[in-house]
Amino acid sequence: MxxxxxxxxxxxxxxxxxxxxxxxxxxxxxxxxxxxxxxDAKGGVTRLLYDKAWCEAQHALAARMEQMGLLPEFDQSxxxxxxxxxxxxxxxxxxxxxxxxxxxxxxxxxGRYDGAYGVVAGVLALEYLRRxxxxxxxxxxxxxxxxxEGSRFPFAYWGSRSITGITSLEDIxxxxxxxxxxxxxxxxxxxxGSDSGYRPAAQKYGAFIELHIEQGQVLERLGHSIGIVSDIxxxxxLSISISGEANHAGTxxxxxxxxxxxxxxxxxxxxxxxxMAAGEPLVATVGRITAEPGLGNVVAAHAEFxxxxxxxxxxxxxxxxxxxxxxxxxIASKLQLELNWEEHLSxxxxxxxxxxxxxLQNICKQEQLSYMHMPSGAGHDSQIFQPACPTAMIFVPxxxxxxxxxxxxxxxxxxxxxxxxxxxxxxKYGYGS
Amino acid sequence: MxxxxxxxxxxxxxxxxxxxxxxxxxxxxxxxxxxxxxxDAKGGVTRLLYDKAWCEAQHALAARMEQMGLLPEFDQSxxxxxxxxxxxxxxxxxxxxxxxxxxxxxxxxxGRYDGAYGVVAGVLALEYLRRxxxxxxxxxxxxxxxxxEGSRFPFAYWGSRSITGITSLEDIxxxxxxxxxxxxxxxxxxxxGSDSGYRPAAQKYGAFIELHIEQGQVLERLGHSIGIVSDIxxxxxLSISISGEANHAGTxxxxxxxxxxxxxxxxxxxxxxxxMAAGEPLVATVGRITAEPGLGNVVAAHAEFxxxxxxxxxxxxxxxxxxxxxxxxxIASKLQLELNWEEHLSxxxxxxxxxxxxxLQNICKQEQLSYMHMPSGAGHDSQIFQPACPTAMIFVPxxxxxxxxxxxxxxxxxxxxxxxxxxxxxxKYGYGS
Numbered sequence: 130m131x132x133x134x135x136x137x138x139x140x141x142x143x144x145x146x147x148x149x150x151x152x153x154x155x156x157x158x159x160x161x162x163x164x165x166x167x168x169d170a171k172g173g174v175t176r177l178l179y180d181k182a183w184c185e186a187q188h189a190l191a192a193r194m195e196q197m198g199l200l201p202e203f204d205q206s207x208x209x210x211x212x213x214x215x216x217x218x219x220x221x222x223x224x225x226x227x228x229x230x231x232x233x234x235x236x237x238x239x240g241r242y243d244g245a246y247g248v249v250a251g252v253l254a255l256e257y258l259r260r261x262x263x264x265x266x267x268x269x270x271x272x273x274x275x276x277x278e279g280s281r282f283p284f285a286y287w288g289s290r291s292i293t294g295i296t297s298l299e300d301i302x303x304x305x306x307x308x309x310x311x312x313x314x315x316x317x318x319x320x321x322g323s324d325s326g327y328r329p330a331a332q333k334y335g336a337f338i339e340l341h342i343e344q345g346q347v348l349e350r351l352g353h354s355i356g357i358v359s360d361i362x363x364x365x366x367l368s369i370s371i372s373g374e375a376n377h378a379g380t381x382x383x384x385x386x387x388x389x390x391x392x393x394x395x396x397x398x399x400x401x402x403x404x405m406a407a408g409e410p411l412v413a414t415v416g417r418i419t420a421e422p423g424l425g426n427v428v429a430a431h432a433e434f435x436x437x438x439x440x441x442x443x444x445x446x447x448x449x450x451x452x453x454x455x456x457x458x459x460i461a462s463k464l465q466l467e468l469n470w471e472e473h474l475s476x477x478x479x480x481x482x483x484x485x486x487x488x489l490q491n492i493c494k495q496e497q498l499s500y501m502h503m504p505s506g507a508g509h510d511s512q513i514f515q516p517a518c519p520t521a522m523i524f525v526p527x528x529x530x531x532x533x534x535x536x537x538x539x540x541x542x543x544x545x546x547x548x549x550x551x552x553x554x555x556x557k558y559g560y561g562s
Numbered sequence: 563m564x565x566x567x568x569x570x571x572x573x574x575x576x577x578x579x580x581x582x583x584x585x586x587x588x589x590x591x592x593x594x595x596x597x598x599x600x601x602d603a604k605g606g607v608t609r610l611l612y613d614k615a616w617c618e619a620q621h622a623l624a625a626r627m628e629q630m631g632l633l634p635e636f637d638q639s640x641x642x643x644x645x646x647x648x649x650x651x652x653x654x655x656x657x658x659x660x661x662x663x664x665x666x667x668x669x670x671x672x673g674r675y676d677g678a679y680g681v682v683a684g685v686l687a688l689e690y691l692r693r694x695x696x697x698x699x700x701x702x703x704x705x706x707x708x709x710x711e712g713s714r715f716p717f718a719y720w721g722s723r724s725i726t727g728i729t730s731l732e733d734i735x736x737x738x739x740x741x742x743x744x745x746x747x748x749x750x751x752x753x754x755g756s757d758s759g760y761r762p763a764a765q766k767y768g769a770f771i772e773l774h775i776e777q778g779q780v781l782e783r784l785g786h787s788i789g790i791v792s793d794i795x796x797x798x799x800l801s802i803s804i805s806g807e808a809n810h811a812g813t814x815x816x817x818x819x820x821x822x823x824x825x826x827x828x829x830x831x832x833x834x835x836x837x838m839a840a841g842e843p844l845v846a847t848v849g850r851i852t853a854e855p856g857l858g859n860v861v862a863a864h865a866e867f868x869x870x871x872x873x874x875x876x877x878x879x880x881x882x883x884x885x886x887x888x889x890x891x892x893i894a895s896k897l898q899l900e901l902n903w904e905e906h907l908s909x910x911x912x913x914x915x916x917x918x919x920x921x922l923q924n925i926c927k928q929e930q931l932s933y934m935h936m937p938s939g940a941g942h943d944s945q946i947f948q949p950a951c952p953t954a955m956i957f958v959p960x961x962x963x964x965x966x967x968x969x970x971x972x973x974x975x976x977x978x979x980x981x982x983x984x985x986x987x988x989x990k991y992g993y994g995s
Contacts, residue, residue, distance in 0.1 A: 380780070383844075394827040396827075418856075508812075530809060
């Protein structure tokens with residue numbers, strides 16, 4: 130057994146923590162407060178890595194942590210920790226901390242919950258545990274990760290990648306945002322970076338637990354309060370391009386055409402057919418298409434479309450892409466078109482830690498919360514942490530599945546159910562025998 | 563029999579005109595000369611209605627006509643006529659003139675042949691006939707029509723529409739070009755319009771004969787020198803728009819999606835299937851498509867595509883659109899999408915004059931030219947003239963079917979074959995018994 134397994138055990142029979150005064154926790158209020166940093170013209174939140182709203186939000190959060198009895202601490206990337214330290218005498222004092230949290234940044238015109246919920250819930254969970262149960266046996270931390278969305282610079286998961294050491298500032302210092310500002314300048318102006326006096330970002334966690342909105346409709350439609358994430362899906366993203374011949378729409382008989390858009394249309398239909406046949410949880414999406422010259426009276430010489438394939442098993446992604454490619458090649462051959470493809474992204478599926486997942490299931494049962502095991506179809510910091518430390522995710526419903534929008538919404542009772550599960554889990558790992 | 567039929571007769575037995583010294587005709591040379599007016603950076607011709615290149619070309623042509631013994635005359639639209647007047651004593655002197663010609667304007671980055679060929683060939687044909695056969699029995703005219711392409715103002719066929727009286731300057735004076743210049747200002751600055759001192763554009767023709775490059779590959783592929791146009795196709799152009807629901811590409815199971823682009827793809831395939839089943843000469847084209855929000859990781863909420871249907875019979879166009887709409891509605895229903903459509907253009911098919919067509923066929927036979935009857939899949943001034951006067955079109959091959967491009971090309975021997983046919987026809991109508 131690993132150190133982690135030794136510590137966490139799986140004593141599912143131990144009595145569940147009675148939760149005193151959960152009603153005193155003002156989750157929605159703190160989310161509303163956080164959303165004032167970067168409140169935008171569309172009624173949502175635009176808080177991009179190292180911008181003014183981001184800086185104000187991270188520093189305001191540090192102040193709140195301190196008020197709540199947590200030790201606030203930044204690292205050189207601007208990740209913010211709030212620590213509830215174990216008693217020096219405790220057995221867990223020498224062990225790696227149990228960390229919860231999520232990311233503080235948003236997309237442009239994003240919502241109030243994506244990332245922010247996990248940060249706020251983590252802060253309030255540690256404050257709640259400290260107030261009601263005092264010093265833990267094992268150090269607990271909440272982390273407000275600096276960046277996950279890739280909304281400002283063309284690079285995502287900077288927070289978790291810098292903590293796990295996958296990426297260093299050197300690797301990305303030359304990336305520029307849409308205004309041409311280099312990453313190195315942005316981080317320095319925000320008060321972070323290697324000369325900032327803060328400690329390096331690299332850090333080892335005993336475990337990472339991320340509470341997040343689902344960003345889909347599955348929990349809502351199936352009527353469950355809690356989603357225990359089984360896997361974060363792998364993704365393959367490609368551009369498919371098709372070349373034919375531009376021809377006059379009036380003077381070229383149908384049978385002589387090399388119509389790139391007609392080919393693209395058949396291929397997009399094949400994508401859906403193959404994905405439907407593969408069955409859940411496979412999803413494949415064509416969301417972007419262009420045709421050139423793009424005139425109503427000219428047969429298209431070129432067409433290009435995006436392809437996004439996701440599944441919790443790599444072999445399913447690979448098989449699906451293989452089948453689609455065969456279909457594409459047949460269509461291209463039939464219509465005398467040239468086919469090219471380019472892979473932009475290939476991310477392996479990441480299964481969540483089985484032990485924490487089992488603990489989450491026990492908590493849901495004991496708390497009598499309606500739950501389900503489900504994959505995460507979206508990417509999260511947890512997929513970066515899982516290879517480095519035991520990691521798990523808890524989902525709560527997203528109304529209408531809407532996310533990355535000012536309309537993003539989760540009802541307060543749903544937020545509180547996720548919070549209860551998080552508190553129980555952190556109690557078990559921080560205060561358990 | 564109409565006046566026209568009386569005059570033209572159908573004396574197919576009469577001996578064909580022996581053509582002296584055709585080799586002296588410098589068709590290609592005059593086309594090259596004309597292409598210097600508006601020669602553009604891409605090696606093609608950009609000569610837009612009333613612009614500097616257009617003005618210089620039309621006035622240079624008027625000077626050439628005069629040098630060649632034709633009477634040059636502008637009308638208020640800027641249409642330029644070169645007239646070879648019948649002897650006052652001739653029986654045909656009081657009859658309406660037989661007119662040949664085409665348009666002087668081009669598309670942006672157009673070729674050297676589209677329109678220009680019919681103008682240059684007309685000028686050279688009348689000069690050739692005058693030089694070899696003297697004054698005709700019936701007045702012959704060549705017209706260099708001011709505009710056909712609709713490349714500068716959002717309005718096409720201004721030349722022929724103003725001659726036939728379908729459109730007046732009043733109707734379109736407020737149209738503006740891409741620089742915001744009103745039509746009324748452009749025509750005035752070019753020296754035309756109702757205050758210009760030129761005669762009004764409205765004029766009656768005894769017949770109109772247009773020699774033009776095919777702008778398609780049919781003659782080239784089938785190995786014919788001459789296309790005798792049977793009909794100019796009717797056109798129906800629509801925008802088809804589909805609404806579904808934007809969803810996260812990772813978190814939305816396939817079966818829950820309302821994917822507007824998946825719907826569009828199936829519809830585009832249906833367009834091709836239905837058009838192929840309808841058989842030639844039906845053509846249907848989707849050349850433009852957009853998807854919104856147009857992101858690879860978001861299921862498309864909206865898609866829109868163009869639809870262009872052409873045939874020589876209106877009922878075939880209507881039946882085809884009916885079948886496509888039924889297919890669209892079924893697809894929309896199956897995929898839970900909302901369908902809307904808007905018709906932008908509906909032009910009726912125009913059959914060419916049977917008598918002139920028969921005369922053209924006789925000439926091809928007697929000249930031992932390989933010919934075929936074929937529809938014109940593109941629109942031409944002839945479709946505007948035909949309802950007002952007997953009209954016919956002669957096509958010559960376009961290399962690779964390429965048109966509206968600097969690569970537009972027809973070999974000199976093909977240009978000369980079309981010229982021979984035109985000269986024979988004009989001789990028959992202008993000098994025949």
